[in-house]
Amino acid sequence: MIPRYSRPEMTAIWAPENKFRIWFEIEAHACDAQAALGVIPKEAAETVWARGKFEIDRIDEIERETRHDVIAFLTNLAEHVGPEARFVHQGMTSSDVLDTCLAVQLAQASDILLADLDELLAVLERRAREHKDTVCIGRSHGIHAEPTTFGLKLAGHYAEFARNRRRLEAARAEIATCAISGAVGTFANIDPEVEAHVAEKMGLQVEPVSTQVIPRDRHAAFFATLAVIASSVERLATEIRHLQRTELREAEEYFAPGQKGSSAMPHKRNPVLTENLSGLARMVRAAVIPALENVALWHERDISHSSVERMIGPDATVTLDFALARLTGVVDKLVVYPEAMRANLDRLGGLHNSQRVLLALTQKGMSREDAYEAVQRNAMQAWENGASFLDFLKSDGAITGVLSAAELEDLFDLAYHSRHVDTIFARVFGDG
Numbered sequence: 001m002i003p004r005y006s007r008p009e010m011t012a013i014w015a016p017e018n019k020f021r022i023w024f025e026i027e028a029h030a031c032d033a034q035a036a037l038g039v040i041p042k043e044a045a046e047t048v049w050a051r052g053k054f055e056i057d058r059i060d061e062i063e064r065e066t067r068h069d070v071i072a073f074l075t076n077l078a079e080h081v082g083p084e085a086r087f088v089h090q091g092m093t094s095s096d097v098l099d100t101c102l103a104v105q106l107a108q109a110s111d112i113l114l115a116d117l118d119e120l121l122a123v124l125e126r127r128a129r130e131h132k133d134t135v136c137i138g139r140s141h142g143i144h145a146e147p148t149t150f151g152l153k154l155a156g157h158y159a160e161f162a163r164n165r166r167r168l169e170a171a172r173a174e175i176a177t178c179a180i181s182g183a184v185g186t187f188a189n190i191d192p193e194v195e196a197h198v199a200e201k202m203g204l205q206v207e208p209v210s211t212q213v214i215p216r217d218r219h220a221a222f223f224a225t226l227a228v229i230a231s232s233v234e235r236l237a238t239e240i241r242h243l244q245r246t247e248l249r250e251a252e253e254y255f256a257p258g259q260k261g262s263s264a265m266p267h268k269r270n271p272v273l274t275e276n277l278s279g280l281a282r283m284v285r286a287a288v289i290p291a292l293e294n295v296a297l298w299h300e301r302d303i304s305h306s307s308v309e310r311m312i313g314p315d316a317t318v319t320l321d322f323a324l325a326r327l328t329g330v331v332d333k334l335v336v337y338p339e340a341m342r343a344n345l346d347r348l349g350g351l352h353n354s355q356r357v358l359l360a361l362t363q364k365g366m367s368r369e370d371a372y373e374a375v376q377r378n379a380m381q382a383w384e385n386g387a388s389f390l391d392f393l394k395s396d397g398a399i400t401g402v403l404s405a406a407e408l409e410d411l412f413d414l415a416y417h418s419r420h421v422d423t424i425f426a427r428v429f430g431d432g
Contacts, residue, residue, distance in 0.1 A: 005280060010321040013108045014314035016056045022101045023073055024052055026198055027088050030180060033197035034190075040087035047084040052077055070094040091190030095301060096180045099214040102309065103176050104202055106222060109317035110172035113229075116324035117165045121158060123332045125429060128154035132421060135414060136250060136341035137352060142242075146352050147345060147417040150251070150336060155428045157236045162428075164229045171225040175218050178202060179210035184300040211300040216291070219309070223291035226316050230284035233323050237274035237281075240330065244271045250341045254333035273330050280323040287312035349382045350389040356411040357393060357403075364402045374398050 012018060028048050035045040054076050063072035071094075078085035089097075132151035137144050178199035182190045192206075199206045207214050244252040253273050255261070261268030290312055294305035345352065354375050361371035378396055382389040393399050393408050403411075425431050 005322045006318050007321055007325060010109060010112050010318050011314075013105050013112075014318070016059075019101060019105070020054050020056065020059065020073060022104050022202075023070075023097050024054065024077065026097050026100050026180075026202065027074075027077070027092075028052060029198045029201040030090075030092065030194050031088060033194040034087070034090055036197075037191055037193060039191070040090060041084075044084040044087040048081055048088060051081045053080045068094075070097055091182050091188075091194075092180060093183045093212060095210075095213045096182070098306075099210070100178045100180065100198065100202065100204065102313065103178060103204055103214065105313065106219075106317070107172055107176040107203065109313075109321075110168060110175070112321055113226075113317065113324065114165065114168055114172070116321055116328070117161060117168065117229075120324055120328045120331070121161055121165070123328050124154055124158040124161065127331055127334065128152075128158055128425075129429075131336060131338075132425060133418065134336065134338045134341065135345065135418060136338075137345040144345075144348055144352060146355065147414060149418055149421055150338075150341065152421060152424060153239065154331075155425060157232070157239075159428050160232050160235070161229075164225075164232055167225045167228060171222045173205075175222045176204045177207040177214055177218065178204040179207045179212075179214050181207075181210045181212070183212060185210040185212045213297065213301045213305075216294040216297065216305055219305075220288075220291045220295050223287045223312060223316055226320050227285040227288045230281040230320055230323065233320075233327050234278050234281035236327065237277035237330075240274045240334065241271045241278070244269075244274075248340070248344060249337060250344060251334055251336045253330055254335055273326060277323055277327055277330075280319050280326075284316050284320050284323070287316040348389070349387055350412055351379055351382055352417075353389065353412050354379050356416070357399075357408070360407065360411055361399065361402055366402055370398075 028045070031040060031045040031048045034040045035042040054073065058076045058079075059069075059072045062075050063069050066072050066075070074085075074089055077088065081088065128151045130151070131154065132149060134150040135147055136150050136153075138146050138148040178195060179185070180190065180195035180198050181187050181192070187195075195206050198204075209215070240251060240253065242248065243250040252269065253271050255269045260266075261270045261272075290308045294308055297305060358368075358371050358375045361374065362368050366374075374396065375393075378392040378399070379389060381387070381392050390408060390412055393403075394405055399408075422431070
C-alpha cells in the first residue's frame with residue numbers, strides 16, 4: 001500500500017527484514033527439534049542460532065540467479081553458518097517456511113487490528129454516552145421516520161464493532177497454524193514433533209492436514225473478516241457524510257484552523273476523511289474474491305495463490321489499520337449540533353408521531369384500515385402544507401370522535417420515543 005495510507009507498525013510486519021527474521025526463526029527452531037530427536041548434531045543447531053544472519057540485498061542478488069526466494073535465503077544463511085548449514089531445512093519444503101511465516105505475519109497484523117478496534121470502541125462508547133439523550137430524527141429510506149437519539153446511533157455502531165472484534169479474534173485463531181510437514185504434507189522426511197515444536201515457539205497451532213500448503217479456506221475466512229470490518233467502517237463513515245450534508249448539518253468532521261475545503265470555493269467544509277474511508281473500505285473488500293479463488297489449488301499444491309497473497313496480505317491489513325485509526329480520530333473529534341438535530345426533527349410539524357396516533361385509534365376500537373386512512377389523510381396535508389400535524393388531527397371529526405384533544409396532545413410527547421434508551425444502553429455496554 002502507498003505510504004499515504006500506511007502506518008509504520010503495520011507496514012513493518014510486511015517488510016523484508018521481518019519476513020526473513022521469521023524465516024530464520026522457523027528454520028532455527030526446526031533445527032532445535034531435529035537435534036532433540038537426534039536427527040542432526042546438537043552443535044549444529046547451536047551454530048545456526050549463533051552464526052545465523054542474512055542480508056536482504058544479498059538474498060535478492062542470489063534470487064536473481066536461482067529464481068527461488070527460499071533457496072536464495074538458505075544460500076545466504078549458509079554463507080554465515082558455514083558447514084553446519086547442511087543440516088538446515090532437513091526434510092522441509094519451501095511452503096513449510098512460507099506458509100508458517102504468513103501465519104505469523106497475519107497473527108501479528110491481527111494483534112494490531114484488535115488494538116485498533118479497542119481504541120475505536122472506547123471512543124464510540126464515550127461519544128455514545130455523551131449523546132445518549134441527544135434527540136434526533138431517525139430516517140428510513142432517507143426520509144423522516146421516528147425520533148431516536150444520537151447516542152443510540154453510536155451505540156449501534158459500537159455493538160457492530162464489538163461483534164467485529166470477536167470475529168477477528170476467531171479469524172486470528174483460525175489463521176495462526178503451522179505447517180512443517182515436508183513435501184505433500186506426509187511427514188515422510190521429517191518428524192511431526194518438529195512441527196509441534198516450531199508451532200509452540202512461533203505462537204501457532206499445528207495444521208491438522210497440510211497438503212504441502214496450509215488450506216486456503218483459512219485465509220479466505222480471514223480476509224472476509226477484514227472485509228466485514230471495512231464495511232462497518234464505511235457504514236459509520238456514510239452516516240457521518242449524510243449528517244454533514246448542508247441540508248442537515250447535524251454533525252460534521254472537525255475542520256482544523258487553516259484547513260481548506262476547496263481550491264475554488266473558500267466556504268467549503270467537505271467530509272473528506274469519511275469519503276476517504278468509503279474508498280479505503282472498497283480496497284479491503286477487493287481482497288475477498290482473490291482470497292476465495294485461492295482456495296481451489298491443484299492437488300496437494302500449486303503457487304497460483306502466492307502472487308495474490310504477496311499483494312492482498314500487506315494491502316488489506318495496512319489499509320484496514322489506517323482506516324480504523326482514521327475513523328477513531330473522526331469520531332473522537334466529531335462536531336455534533338443538537339440544535340440542528342432538534343430543528344430537523346421539528347421540520348415536518350410532528351409527523352413523526354403518526355404511528356402513535358394510529359395505534360391509539362386502534363386501541364380505542366377503530367379498525368386498523370380506517371385508522372391508517374384517517375392518520376395518513378391528515379399527515380399528507382401536513383406534509384404538503386408544512387403545517388402542524390396535531391392541528392390537522394384536532395380538526396378531523398373522524399379522529400376527535402375517538403380521541404380527545406388532550407389525548408392527542410399526549411401522543412406528541414417527545415420523551416415517549418426515548419424512554420427505553422437506558423435499556424438499550426444496558427444491553428450494549430452492560431450498564432448495571
